[in-house]
Amino acid sequence: MSATDLMASELTLTGRIRTASNATFLGSIGDALVVYKPIDGETPLWDFPDGCLAHREVAAFRVSEALGWGVVPHTWLRDGPLGEGMVQLWQEQDPDQSAVDLVEAEHAPETGWKHVLQGQDDKGRMVTLVHEDSSALRRMAVFDLIVNNADRKGDHILAMADGHRYGVDHGLTFHRKHKLRTVLWGWLGEALTAEELEGIDCVSEGLQGELGRDLAELLTDEEITSLAERCAALRSEARFPAPPAGMPAVPWPLF
Template sequence: MPAPDLVTAELTLTGRITTASNATFLGSIGDAAVVYKPIAGEQPLWDFPDGCLAHREVAAYRVSQALGWNIVPRTWLRDGPFGEGMVQLWQETDPEQDAVDLVAADDVPDAGWKEVLQGRDDDGRIVALIHEDTPALRRMAVFDVVVNNADRKGDHILAMADGHRYGVDHGLTFHSEHKLRTVLWGWIGEELSAEELEGIDRILTGLEGELGSQLAKLLTAEEIASLAARCVRLRSAGRFPAPSGQMPAAPWPLF
């Protein structure tokens, strides 16, 4: 039996993710499990235009594809039970793996991890926010800088059994003003690798062709110009940036 057309075949809802700030549903299209976020269920935000979060999620997928790093699961716009929205292929994570974690400050591993910040838990104990020091997370950090991700929480990083890491929840991206808020600050000042620089180059090249045409249907001209400017700045600096501006550098909550 042929696979269903993910854009036109019936989308059936199977549940709702009640912890999400916007209406978010689990569903299926044939045998494919998906996440569905209808535009009608998006909550208004003071710093992002209304009714555009789904488009930004799809734009993030397009940039991920241009990078060639498979950071964002397949994501597209289509109609659903509550109208047009973003649909994304569901990813089954490995419950035994955590790419980002909170540990006691004196339990930070000596190798393989980066410490981002310290604080106190509800019992007054000093804890550290840490994340993996892996090529997969480095690539995701580059991606977040490029798309200006304002909400990279720890739980927005999906740890797969094979070691791959997906990033999800990209509605708060592509603002023309600096909005970067992330838990992935472990490489501040470190040089970008040749692979990472080549990925940025692929975006800049793509913006002159197919990627630019795709994003023009999803973002404003100003937002696309800002995307290009961020790529140029990051490519020129050749290093992971440090936090800047007046906004908090990390999202809250962290997870």
């Protein structure tokens, strides 16, 4: 289906995702399955007062496209049965794969996985939060640093059958102050790769052109300035930073 059809053809609702904190619906546009989040169904947040969550979701997709890594599924703004909102192409993840997991500490994998933190579950057992050590997930971690993602939960990562990893639910992004909360801390202190640095450069350069013009319709000037500053700082340090002291480093709940 063409971009014009996705924008203009009828959006039909088929169900509602009740576990979401904001109004979130499953739907279809022709034969394309989509997720639809109407702006009128958003819950106001005290720490994200500027703009709306739908705009941030679309801005995250635009940055993903500038990086060239396909982290975020195709996402756009359009009218729908409940008014204007964010629409995103549905991605059917592989039920036999999981990029992030919470496992019993004594059974935590040692090869191909990164250990993030350890704690106790509600039964007093020691558990470890782990995520896979893959280039696809590293790119998502870099993306989260750039967009200042405050809510990278384990279930916000979709493991596809072909090894691709999609990130979804990007309403809590682009805050002008540091808000990064993520389960992807496994590469802390490691140097960024040439590909990752090149992606950051693409975003920085894009902010001077088409990407900057696109984001100006979705974010505040301060948020765009902060985005540029994060890119510059990350490019200068050229490694995965540590979380600052005094604030949560992971979202809650983790999944």
